[in-house]
Amino acid sequence: xxxxxxxxxxxxxxxxxxxxxxxxxxxxxxxxxxxxxxxxxxxxxxxxxxxxxxxxxxxxxxxxxxxxxxxxxxxxxxxxxxxxxxxxxxxxxxxxxxxxxxxxxxxxxxxxxxxxxxxxxxxxxxxxxxxxxxxxxxxxxxxxxxxxxxxxxxxxxxxxxxxxxxxxxxxxxxxxxxxxxxxxxxxxxxxxxxxxxxxxxxxxxxxxxxxxxxxxxxxxxxxxxxxxxxxxxxxxxxxxxxxxxxx
Numbered sequence: 001x002x003x004x005x006x007x008x009x010x011x012x013x014x015x016x017x018x019x020x021x022x023x024x025x026x027x028x029x030x031x032x033x034x035x036x037x038x039x040x041x042x043x044x045x046x047x048x049x050x051x052x053x054x055x056x057x058x059x060x061x062x063x064x065x066x067x068x069x070x071x072x073x074x075x076x077x078x079x080x081x082x083x084x085x086x087x088x089x090x091x092x093x094x095x096x097x098x099x100x101x102x103x104x105x106x107x108x109x110x111x112x113x114x115x116x117x118x119x120x121x122x123x124x125x126x127x128x129x130x131x132x133x134x135x136x137x138x139x140x141x142x143x144x145x146x147x148x149x150x151x152x153x154x155x156x157x158x159x160x161x162x163x164x165x166x167x168x169x170x171x172x173x174x175x176x177x178x179x180x181x182x183x184x185x186x187x188x189x190x191x192x193x194x195x196x197x198x199x200x201x202x203x204x205x206x207x208x209x210x211x212x213x214x215x216x217x218x219x220x221x222x223x224x225x226x227x228x229x230x231x232x233x234x235x236x237x238x239x240x241x242x243x244x245x246x247x
Contacts (some may be wrong), residue, residue, distance in 0.1 A: 016162035025150040029089035040078035082139025
């Protein structure tokens with residue numbers, strides 16, 4: 001049997017400080033999500049106008065329905081992009097390397113879509129919606145390009161490395177603290193024995209056994225017999241005796 005392991009103090013682990021470049025990148029992603037959500041709401045209000053325009057131009061109601069369906073798909077994609085951008089902002093703020101790589105890929109896709117909106121002029125039939133979508137596309141190009149550049153800066157790269165080392169050190173400290181607290185069985189010590197088998201606690205007594213043949217049955221307890229109360233004159237005669245009756 002080996003000697004007990006000496007107590008080792010758990011080292012304190014401090015989180016790295018977030019640089020300004022990463023702080024700005026996370027807020028730019030959040031701002032982009034607000035832009036896309038605004039564009040999605042505006043597109044919902046513009047769907048009836050597009051449906052009427054294409055239905056009148058083609059002299060076919062199906063053309064208006066098809067335009068409405070395509071705009072609904074665009075709204076769903078925009079809402080999904082809003083949720084994804086917020087998730088990526090949180091991952092980048094916590095120094096997750098996978099979040100940074102996904103943010104770069106997401107930025108490239110967003111830039112391609114924004115450039116397509118500007119070049120193809122897909123929303124020309126409705127003037128107010130056209131200008132609103134064009135402004136959103138221009139802002140998206142600037143925001144996503146700036147986000148990708150900020151994540152490439154040396155300060156951001158150093159933060160991601162420090163965050164990875166911090167998570168590794170924290171996991172090691174947690175394992176050491178659990179070992180000191182006795183969560184893990186130390187080598188050289190046998191496992192604790194099981195408790196001995198015995199009667200179950202709080203055992204309920206069973207019914208009394210029946211008398212065996214040839215033995216007297218259980219004695220029944222005797223109780224006093226009830227007496228009938230007598231009238232008052234009968235009690236007086238009984239107390240005076242027969243002589244009182246003769247008088």
